[in-house]
Amino acid sequence: MNxxxxxxxxxxxxxxxxxxxxxxxxVIGALSANPTRMWQIYLVNFLLxxxxxxxxxxxxxxxxxxxxxxxxxxxxxxxxxxxxxxFSLILLLLMIFGADYIxxxxxxxxxxxxxxxxxxxxxxxxxxxxxxTALTILSFAFVNRRRMADQKKNERPRSLAVVLxxxxxxxxxxxxxxxxxxxxxxxxxxIMGMHFFTACFYTGIAMILFTAVxxxxxxxxxxxxxDNDFHDLGKLVFGFAIFWMSLLWSQFxxxxxxxxxxxxxxxxxxxxxxxxxxxxxxxxxxxxxTPLVILLNKRGKLNxxxxxxxxxxxxxxxxxxxxxxxxxxxxxxxxTFGLMEVFxxxxxxxxxxxxxxxxxxxxxxx
Amino acid sequence: xxxxxxxxxxxxxxxxxxVETLKKLAAENSLDIEIFSPMPVPEAERLFPQxxxxxxxxTFFGGILGVIIGFAFPVYTALQWPIITGxxxxxxxxxxxxxxxxxxxxxxxxxxxxxxxxxxRLPRQNLRNYDVRFSDNxxxxxxxxxxxxxxxxxxxxxxADELIxxxxxxxxxxxx
Numbered sequence: 001m002n003x004x005x006x007x008x009x010x011x012x013x014x015x016x017x018x019x020x021x022x023x024x025x026x027v028i029g030a031l032s033a034n035p036t037r038m039w040q041i042y043l044v045n046f047l048l049x050x051x052x053x054x055x056x057x058x059x060x061x062x063x064x065x066x067x068x069x070x071x072x073x074x075x076x077x078x079x080x081x082x083x084x085x086x087f088s089l090i091l092l093l094l095m096i097f098g099a100d101y102i103x104x105x106x107x108x109x110x111x112x113x114x115x116x117x118x119x120x121x122x123x124x125x126x127x128x129x130x131x132x133t134a135l136t137i138l139s140f141a142f143v144n145r146r147r148m149a150d151q152k153k154n155e156r157p158r159s160l161a162v163v164l165x166x167x168x169x170x171x172x173x174x175x176x177x178x179x180x181x182x183x184x185x186x187x188x189x190x191i192m193g194m195h196f197f198t199a200c201f202y203t204g205i206a207m208i209l210f211t212a213v214x215x216x217x218x219x220x221x222x223x224x225x226x227d228n229d230f231h232d233l234g235k236l237v238f239g240f241a242i243f244w245m246s247l248l249w250s251q252f253x254x255x256x257x258x259x260x261x262x263x264x265x266x267x268x269x270x271x272x273x274x275x276x277x278x279x280x281x282x283x284x285x286x287x288x289x290t291p292l293v294i295l296l297n298k299r300g301k302l303n304x305x306x307x308x309x310x311x312x313x314x315x316x317x318x319x320x321x322x323x324x325x326x327x328x329x330x331x332x333x334x335x336t337f338g339l340m341e342v343f344x345x346x347x348x349x350x351x352x353x354x355x356x357x358x359x360x361x362x363x364x365x366x
Numbered sequence: 367x368x369x370x371x372x373x374x375x376x377x378x379x380x381x382x383x384x385v386e387t388l389k390k391l392a393a394e395n396s397l398d399i400e401i402f403s404p405m406p407v408p409e410a411e412r413l414f415p416q417x418x419x420x421x422x423x424x425t426f427f428g429g430i431l432g433v434i435i436g437f438a439f440p441v442y443t444a445l446q447w448p449i450i451t452g453x454x455x456x457x458x459x460x461x462x463x464x465x466x467x468x469x470x471x472x473x474x475x476x477x478x479x480x481x482x483x484x485x486x487r488l489p490r491q492n493l494r495n496y497d498v499r500f501s502d503n504x505x506x507x508x509x510x511x512x513x514x515x516x517x518x519x520x521x522x523x524x525x526a527d528e529l530i531x532x533x534x535x536x537x538x539x540x541x542x
Contacts, residue, residue: 246467249463249464252460253460253461253464256460257452257454257461259452259453
């Protein structure tokens with residue numbers, strides 16, 4: 001095995017330092033006077049990285065189902081992200097300690113008895129843990145069977161791909177209802193689930209493009225990804241930018257047209273009140289306008305540095321997309337972004353990179 | 367004003383030999399060549415790069431036209447019968463975005479089809495160099511050349527299953 005190809009060859013210490021500092025700040029934040037500040041950014045990162053890791057398997061399953069052969073190389077990059085999923089199960093369980101600060105309906109806000117049937121702590125963590133465990137097992141089973149099928153050891157796992165995709169849609173809809181929508185207990189939106197899992201998939205594709213550009217010296221052999229791979233990835237990102245925006249627009253339009261107070265308060269806060277207004281626009285500029293303008297051009301897709309930069313902007317946009325969905329629900333009038341937020345995020349990033357590295361040590365990309 | 371040229375038509379039944387011949391021909395410069403294939407041949411696109419097609423401009427302007435109509439038509443009709451519904455303004459741009467988006471796609475697609483037909487001059491009656499086999503199971507290469515080069519090019523294409531050479535009168539100094 002060629003050890004030179006792995007991410008951590010020189011930066012092992014940096015990644016471990018990220019994880020250590022991240023966990024340190026997580027503990028400090030949880031014990032501080034205002035634990036909500038830590039737990040909200042923890043939740044944002046949990047959803048972001050879990051979504052990215054999961055969409056790696058989902059991307060591969062989608063390629064399997066459509067008989068797509070053009071993605072043979074990029075799907076290996078996608079599948080290398082899946083190893084984060086077991087870590088995310090542990091991270092989910094850790095959130096039980098912060099439940100009191102994350103979920104306003106536990107103590108701060110009164111909700112009706114009928115809502116309590118669905119919104120209570122044991123059921124919430126129970127269903128999400130079971131759902132994510134099932135998805136993790138399905139993803140690992142699918143990725144392994146697909147790799148075996150490549151070596152002609154078994155049949156192509158097409159039915160497993162169908163099950164995985166359906167489970168993804170169901171579980172991620174539940175996650176979005178539980179971890180995003182329930183934070184404003186009186187607000188509801190039916191399209192939230194679709195919006196959320198589309199956003200996760202979009203972020204995942206952007207992550208594949210990002211990894212393909214910035215990880216190639218360490219992740220895989222020289223010239224592994226070729227021009228037409230970047231062209232295809234660019235087209236995918238471009239398409240999903242439009243799709244994601246059209247869902248956002250459908251969401252906005254229905255609320256705008258209905259003009260019901262319990263629905264508009266959610267958008268009022270995020271679109272018209274500072275500082276959330278600025279962040280919302282930043283999300284739209286990074287997540288939609290930049291990829292739309294730059295990746296429309298074939299040269300924009302083929303120039304790896306341009307495409308990679310667009311992908312990193314999309315990742316930043318996705319982070320703030322979740323940020324602006326979650327944080328204003330919990331702390332509507334305080335905006336803080338300091339060392340705490342940065343280091344918790346870096347901790348998650350370090351864990352993600354570590355997980356990917358463990359996977360790549362076992363199964364190198366070739 | 368016309369001149370006499372040699373037209374060499376080569377028909378291939380085998381994909382590998384076809385691509386091999388294309389590679390040999392790509393080394394020749396300033397070749398008046400037409401390639402026919404019943405399926406996409408990535409090698410041909412790489413070996414004989416072409417100028418970007420004009421069809422994209424049809425798509426572009428079709429899309430822009432769609433957006434303009436998608437906004438202008440709803441605004442015009444709304445102003446012709448201005449009823450305030452649900453406390454919303456008469457001209458609701460937010461809603462018309464959807465119509466503009468749909469018409470962008472519709473007009474873009476229709477203009478792309480029109481652009482394709484116009485650029486390819488379809489439908490047309492006289493397909494001079496065409497052979498029905500090129501839509502079935504054969505690949506074809508047609509080269510127009512001076513008599514001086516003909517023998518050399520024929521030699522390059524000797525692996526063809528069928529090689530037809532004839533004299534044609536072509537108009538002088540017209541770039542195809």
